[in-house]
Amino acid sequence: MLLQIHRILSLGVKNLFLHKVRSVLTMLGIVFGVSSVIAMLAVGEGAALKARQEITRLGSRNIILDSVEPPQNAASQQTQSSAAGRRKYGLTEMDRTRIARTLPHVLIVHPESTRTDEVTSATSQHMATLIATGADLPEVRQIECEQGRFFTDLEVLRVAPVCVLSPSLSRKLIPFGEVIGKAVRIEADYYTVIGISRKAGQYHDDVPATGKAEITRNLVYLPVTTARARVSDFTFGRTQFDTLVVHVDDSSHVPEVARNVESILLSLHREKDYKMTVPLELLAQARRTQRLFNVIIGSIAAISLLVGGIGIMNIMLATVTERTREIGIRRALGAKRRDIIWQFLAETTVISLTGGLIGILLGMVIPGLISTLTKIPTVVTTGSVVLSVGISLLIGIAFGIYPARRAASLDPIEALRH
Amino acid sequence: MVTEPVISIRSLRKGYFLGGENEVMALAGIDLDVAAGEYVAIMGPSGSGKSTLLNLLGCLDRPTSGSYYLGGDDVALLDDDSLSEVRGHRLGFIFQAYNLIAQLTVIENIEVPLFYQPDATRGSSARCLELAARVGLADRLNHRPKQLSGGQQQRVAIARALVNDPLLILADEPTGNLDSSTEEDVLCLLDELHAEGRTIIIVTHDELVANRADRILHMKDGRIARIVHRPHS
Ligand SMILES: Nc1ncnc2c1ncn2[C@@H]1O[C@H](COP(=O)(O)OP(=O)(O)OP(=O)(O)O)[C@@H](O)[C@H]1O
Numbered sequence A: 001m002l003l004q005i006h007r008i009l010s011l012g013v014k015n016l017f018l019h020k021v022r023s024v025l026t027m028l029g030i031v032f033g034v035s036s037v038i039a040m041l042a043v044g045e046g047a048a049l050k051a052r053q054e055i056t057r058l059g060s061r062n063i064i065l066d067s068v069e070p071p072q073n074a075a076s077q078q079t080q081s082s083a084a085g086r087r088k089y090g091l092t093e094m095d096r097t098r099i100a101r102t103l104p105h106v107l108i109v110h111p112e113s114t115r116t117d118e119v120t121s122a123t124s125q126h127m128a129t130l131i132a133t134g135a136d137l138p139e140v141r142q143i144e145c146e147q148g149r150f151f152t153d154l155e156v157l158r159v160a161p162v163c164v165l166s167p168s169l170s171r172k173l174i175p176f177g178e179v180i181g182k183a184v185r186i187e188a189d190y191y192t193v194i195g196i197s198r199k200a201g202q203y204h205d206d207v208p209a210t211g212k213a214e215i216t217r218n219l220v221y222l223p224v225t226t227a228r229a230r231v232s233d234f235t236f237g238r239t240q241f242d243t244l245v246v247h248v249d250d251s252s253h254v255p256e257v258a259r260n261v262e263s264i265l266l267s268l269h270r271e272k273d274y275k276m277t278v279p280l281e282l283l284a285q286a287r288r289t290q291r292l293f294n295v296i297i298g299s300i301a302a303i304s305l306l307v308g309g310i311g312i313m314n315i316m317l318a319t320v321t322e323r324t325r326e327i328g329i330r331r332a333l334g335a336k337r338r339d340i341i342w343q344f345l346a347e348t349t350v351i352s353l354t355g356g357l358i359g360i361l362l363g364m365v366i367p368g369l370i371s372t373l374t375k376i377p378t379v380v381t382t383g384s385v386v387l388s389v390g391i392s393l394l395i396g397i398a399f400g401i402y403p404a405r406r407a408a409s410l411d412p413i414e415a416l417r418h
Numbered sequence B: 001m002v003t004e005p006v007i008s009i010r011s012l013r014k015g016y017f018l019g020g021e022n023e024v025m026a027l028a029g030i031d032l033d034v035a036a037g038e039y040v041a042i043m044g045p046s047g048s049g050k051s052t053l054l055n056l057l058g059c060l061d062r063p064t065s066g067s068y069y070l071g072g073d074d075v076a077l078l079d080d081d082s083l084s085e086v087r088g089h090r091l092g093f094i095f096q097a098y099n100l101i102a103q104l105t106v107i108e109n110i111e112v113p114l115f116y117q118p119d120a121t122r123g124s125s126a127r128c129l130e131l132a133a134r135v136g137l138a139d140r141l142n143h144r145p146k147q148l149s150g151g152q153q154q155r156v157a158i159a160r161a162l163v164n165d166p167l168l169i170l171a172d173e174p175t176g177n178l179d180s181s182t183e184e185d186v187l188c189l190l191d192e193l194h195a196e197g198r199t200i201i202i203v204t205h206d207e208l209v210a211n212r213a214d215r216i217l218h219m220k221d222g223r224i225a226r227i228v229h230r231p232h233s
């Protein structure tokens, strides 16, 4: 059986080699069909992966509330221009306690606010992003310490003068010796460094370290109470909290909690000076978009592969006519109809499979090029490769069967007379 | 001792319908026995049914009526697959137009019948080489048919006809396309095969070719009109 398959396939390969140009041209349809499918799927998968990473980073058990400056009508902007500068807006301590105390399934309501300011050490001075936050940050935002530790609830409560630095900032401020236990200065006050965060989490995007982005990599985490008591930008800021992260016990409760949070905020705020983001909903949205994208890709792929398949069928029909005499000879020498069918099917299958494999190689190279040239992430999945191989095999058989049957149905005497 | 005839045919008829009522009786009742080792020539004017008879003998076609026993088996009404099997296992064909496969080399052409016999693979390449040597083409194994003369091509065809060790060799005007000297080569080969005891049926227009056979059948209008036995030399 295996020997038989080997014989038939090698005969097919041989016949294809006898007509190299024609075989290659026939193959091209499949090559382009398959490579475009794989490339498109890779781009789609890359986009989906990026979306998923984004959302996971935000946390699927989190509901994120951001303070938003409310829209002001033209009149009030004119008359209150100086006062508006000082007018407070956004999320308050009241919102925080109400959500934390009254809603079931809420574990933590975690505050975050950011300002930029100068940080000074014994040797240098740098602009940095100050993040005023609670002790729960490591859990809520999945941030870890590479050295030392994060501040505790007690330190937050006691308004302790401590801070955690991002790795890049700690290297710049204190390039030599032990960092933990050293002090850095912000405005007039000194803070003891108790930890260095790991290079991960929300504020650690891999952006090139230039200009403003430099500041976003220079991070100082401060206890929210300390920051508000000592750093003037926090003390006199127009918002109490830039961000509140509602951390829920299980992702299945997120929609319910989100509804309840919404109604609490509606009752506590006269105007819409906050924004709610539910990463879990974004995830669902991303999945829907992905599915739509896949359907579109699938249709394009189906059409291009159909065209490729018809190309194969067309060539094979021509080949059958051209090789009528050969078919007659083989039949006279003992070939059964099914031997002839296999012979032609082997040729179409070899064409489409070879085309498919070349297409896969091409389809793996193209996304790599896209990624390096445009920074669009791409992911070639094994699923898409397996799918392509299967589809090209199927095309070879589906579009080969008609020409093959036609060849086999020839009457040997007629075929010999050809 | 009565040996079973290789071929036994009774009232074999073959008609072609040409639409409507018209039917051409290409064979109008043939009775024929061919013993093992016999060399039979078929002659007759054009359109007398020689090729039609040879196609039926070669299991390439089915008769309209009548019986055909080949090597003792009824093959008149076999289905397509079984006919293919009979052709592959028991028959060897030599055609006027050689009918080699153009893309294949000499040795590959000789191998073709074995390709369709999964049980006959062992030792086959040695056999093919031997046959190629026998027809004098040992030094042309990797040539393609186009690179050979007509006589050489026909010798390849003869080697191919022998590769499955057939019960019966059928030749339809094998020398029709050849000049007289290459014709002689081919006929000598057939004589040799005959001397080895192979059963051969040859269709020819040429009296000199027919005269090498044991028996000459003269056909006319789809019937065997006359049989000439030649004395054994
Ligand atoms: N496929 C066919 N359809 C209709 N008629 C046919 C067919 N094949 C053969 N015939 C007819 O059968 C008769 C016998 O034909 P056949 O080919 O056997 O003659 P032949 O003796 O081989 O002639 P030639 O010496 O020219 O080869 C002819 O009248 C021919 O027209």
Ligand SMILES: [Mg+2]
Binding pocket: B050, B051, B052
């Ligand atoms: Mg004829």
